[in-house]
Amino acid sequence: MxxxxxxxxxxxxxxxxxxxxxxxxxxxxxEVIVEQTNHKFLFGCSQFDAIPYVNNMFKDAEKERAEQRFEKFFDLFNFATIPFYWGFYEQIKGQPMINETKKAAQWLASHGLLLKGHPLCWHTITAPWLLDMTNEEILAAQMSRINRDVSEFSGLIDIWDAINEVVIMPVFDKYDNGITRICKELGRIKLVRKVFEEAKKANLGAILLINDFNTSESYAILLEGLIEAGVPIDAIGIQSHMHQGYWGVEKTLEVLERFSRFGIPLHFTENTLVSGNLIPPEIEDLNDYQVEEWPSTPEGEERQAREVVSHYKTLLENPNVESITWWDFADGAWLGAPSGLVTVDNRVKPAYNELYNLVKGEWWLKPTKYIxxxxxxxxxxxxxxxxxxxxxxxxxxxxxxxxxxxxxxxx
Missing domain, CATH: 2.60.40 (Immunoglobulin-like)
Structure with missing residues (x-):
């Protein structure tokens, strides 16, 4: 080592x-033997299967596949992001999935994982019943939701994506939603400040992230305004969904330089590299890419493995980066993309092996004899x-x- x-x-x-x-x-x-048991660095992955698995929502075949995946998941990661998408978490007003989510979170924590909740405020997959409210009522409901969930999970989940994709939030026009409405009225900085202050009020020790897929100067300018306004940002979340191709070292270094200047820890919150066809470059919104099948290919898997190694090494070399979260563990989740480290049928891809060789090999002290x-x-x-x-x-x-x-x- x-x-x-x-x-x-x-x-x-x-x-x-x-x-x-x-x-x-x-x-x-x-003679003594010393071995490593955990990294300080957060090597993470999204984990959305735990809720249906622990709460017996899977059929037998699905449950068996999930069990096989969890074994590989626990072998590699020490950090997991679990879902709090308001539209799923509280489909019916006043009936949040607190018990089901807490049961899954406790199970994951018992396997040594540090946990993050994602997200507390977002204009997408938000509660549909907000549309029946006035803006004042929407804001009150959002603050109440933050206080309830951050308080309820304090000590179990103390890291949160407090607010997601704020750069586009007030001008988002794909469909009407309550959060865009209040963001338009309040402005981005005021809404973000309210979200962070409410979350800190509920859990003073919580680590709160702002998170965005926009890695341009627009995000940096927003951050400047938030910092000037005194918003207590604990970490800057950066998404890198590379469905249209690996950023490459040069672009990654540019992004790192852009956001390192704030002196705030960087979390690479959503990292994807596909092992099949890439989304064509002319498609601006990745959600617009709809295909019947998106298979993983042998050539794509070799490419994905090489790019995973390059991406993780580049990020780990930067002292500002504290966390890297892969998104998702198995193929076929977001957009149906072959972006997992294992296939749908749980075949382990080369990318998993290469990442494992880094995290538990090159970057790990195996049992070693000392005198x-x-x-x-x-x-x-x-x-x-x-x-x-x-x-x-x-x-x-x-x-x-x-x-x-x-x-x-x-x-």
Whole structure:
């Protein structure tokens, strides 16, 4: 593991571990095994199957396929985004899917995943019953929804896409919706501020993102206005749905430079690379691309695998990036695209293997033997995250972070 002397050195550290026995005496010249158990960096994926799976909404064949996918999912990721689309979550006013969603969230958390809710406010897939209200009532309902859900899930979900796709929100004209109505009236900055303030009121420690697919200067200008207005943005969400082709390193670096200037952590929230035909470049809205079949191809899978490696390495090299979330795990979800890391029938694609080889290979400390010195110390170098030391049949955890002080462990 050479992270400390590489382009990933900002993500690594060396920790001095001092080991002693139960009697307090240091363990000199003792063999110990150290292995990594988690990354600090958030390697994530959208996870929309957990709600129907945990709540027994799947038929037997679907449930079996989901079980197979979850095994691969848990092997790779430490972070998951779960859905709170208002139009699905609360189709009938006053009947939100709190219990079903919480049950799924608890199950995912029990498998070691940190969770993010997506989204609290969005003009798409929003509650249809908002259209029967005045703008004042819509705003009140939106604030109430934020307060309810952020409070209800506090401690279980403390990361939220607070508001989604604000650049286009007030001029969105595909169909009428309550959120665009209030955004037109209030203006983007005022609405975003209200959303963030309400979410912070419900959970002061929550990490709140603004999230957008627009990676142009328009998004940057909006962010400037929000920051000047004092909106407490904890992270900037950047979508990279590359259904029309991989951005390439050059464009990715341009996007990173554009948004790194704010000094706010960057989360690449929705990353896709397809393993089949690309959407033609003349199509402006990806939702307009409708085909009966969109198969994954051998050539496309090899291309996807190469591009996944390039994309993740480019993002990890930038110290401002704290999270990368793949969207979706299996083919055929959004737009029916072959954008998964596994196929519909759960065949693992090369992209999954390549990503696994990075996250749990090149960027991971596998079980490694150390011998303590005369002071009972070892020096462990690795990516920031959680580790475990084994000695005399016992295991004890520690964290590699950027702090310089030694860690004393009693076996």
């Amino acid at each position: 050479s992270a400390a002397n590489s382009k990933y050195s900002h993500r690594a550290a060396t920790k001095t571990i001092k080991l002693s026995g139960a009697d307090g005496n240091v363990l000199r010249d003792t 303590t010195d005369e002071n009972g110390e070892i020096k462990v170098s690795g990516f920031l995250g959680d580790y475990e030391v084994s000695c005399h049949g016992k295991k004890i955890g520690f964290t590699i972070d950027s702090a310089n002080e030694a860690v004393e462990l009693k076996i």
